[in-house]
Amino acid sequence: MHLFILRRLNGKDLNKVFKQVLGWLIAAIFFFPIYFWITVSIKKDKDIFALPPKLFNFEVSFSAYEEVFGISRFLYVEDMGAVRPGGGDFYMMPNLVDSIIIALGSTGLAMLISILAAYSLSRIPIRGQQHFMGWILSTRMMPPVAVAIPMFFIYKNIGLMDTHLGIIIIHALMNLPLAVLLMKSFFDDIPKDIDEAALLDGATRFFVFWRLIVPLAIGGIAATAVLCFIFSWTEFIFVLMLTQTGLKTIPVVSTSFVTSTGTAWDNMAALGTAAIIPAFIFILLVQRHLVRGLTLGSVKQ
């Protein structure tokens, strides 16, 4: 058996095995911090701070999740007064709900605007189309701070400060360049003959768009929506600057676990893990279109 393996490992085969090993090693290095973070969420304090780090041999405890999701509120009512690092409340369900509302709302808004615009950019050329696309792309370059500072004053004046609607609009704006350019690339993939044949048969533009093209592009629409959702879900600086007390999404609220009396690492990790797992599932679902999405539609897989 041994000899057989050795014989197969010569020359090209050895090269292949080496590539496999190196490939998995690299994947392991990139996955390690995620694994480590998940273990922090189910460790007890003494194991979190252990050196050398305990990667496998730690006591498992789900109390951090119970606190974050508010299960402990029902289970251990008598512990409510206990002093914890930060002295605070780790009940995060309202923030999860805020995050979901904002991500869904901004995705819906961005998709609605971008599908209409992308269809038109793909099918009805306009004068100065290149400049228009360049303008959209330039919007993608704006540093969030440069938008958020003036937005802070505008929102204060029109009463959108600290509201779901305000954050939904700004996240939709942030995702518009991605959504428009990506949807245009998906529409460009659909032959224009379909439109022209239907228009010759007397169908209206909107009918062609809504009944023929949108159903054909549904895979691309789903992939674009998932990316918009993820970018809104992970966004930090707009929420930080355009909310004051009421409304905080997950990335922003998780920084509040660091306080002068200590850091509640297990709770922070539990919330972080809860926030990244849905994103993992989503991204694996649209993996086929991921590269096209990350390059705003310009590199196709």
Added chain:
Amino acid sequence: MTSQKSYSLPSFMNSDSSLPWLLPLITMLIVFAIIPFFYNIYLSFHEFVPAKRALLFVGWDNWIRLFTDGVFWGSLKVSLYYTFMCLVIQLVLGMGIALLIDSDDPGFGIIRSLLTLTLVIPPAIAGMIFLIMEDANYGLIPWLLKSIGLIGPEDTILADPTLALWGVMIVDIWQWTPFMVLILVAGLRSLPSEPFESAVIDGARPFQVFRRLTLPMLHKVIAVAVLIRGIDLWRMVDYVFVLTSGGPGTATYTLSLYSWQRFTFVQWGYGATISLFSLIVILIVGNAFIHFAKVKW
């Protein structure tokens, strides 16, 4: 716009004019991108005066202050260094990994899937992950570096003026190298195989093939990846906010963080001026790059 009565809007949108289709987009961009831009210019000529509790016109004061402010020049240097170093490291590392895992052998599909995972982690939470891993007392990374003797027993990463920026950059490199890998793998996979086969038959060495064939054929893909990554590196604020808040001292202030920090110190006009500077730089450099690298959308 779709919640309208289904018979009224179609007639509105049936003409072959693109205006009704583009109108929502244009409205949105004007109201939420153009107006804030001009508002920012307005702010950069005003400043909040605490004694009068009002935003007053100050002329070019903010701009003069900008060019004489040592912290601003420091943060500009940090932003440039951060953007350039991360870009180079991510591109080189990404290309190496892409060449390695560009293969149809079983297993490499799973490796590619695993590499997509870092991309969807909220950057603020990625910062948190490394905050505990780089903690001075019980962090994994300082412990490892101390065991192999790279840093002294009393050294820290995030509290050290020279190491802190690298402590931040390592997060960016970890989270976004896979971005480069995935794009470059997609580029490599779309290359035709004939030129490579004939090059191998002609006896070209692997490095020659890479330099003379692979790189030129990938230039468009590389340009797009560099453009998008470069923009995001320049705008980055989450990691420094979480890991160092710009410290120790001002060693890890980037332009965005410094601008945000001035803003929270009620120097609204000056904060706006810094952010406007950062915006103008990226607009000029980004569009010049698009022009000269002939990137097309």
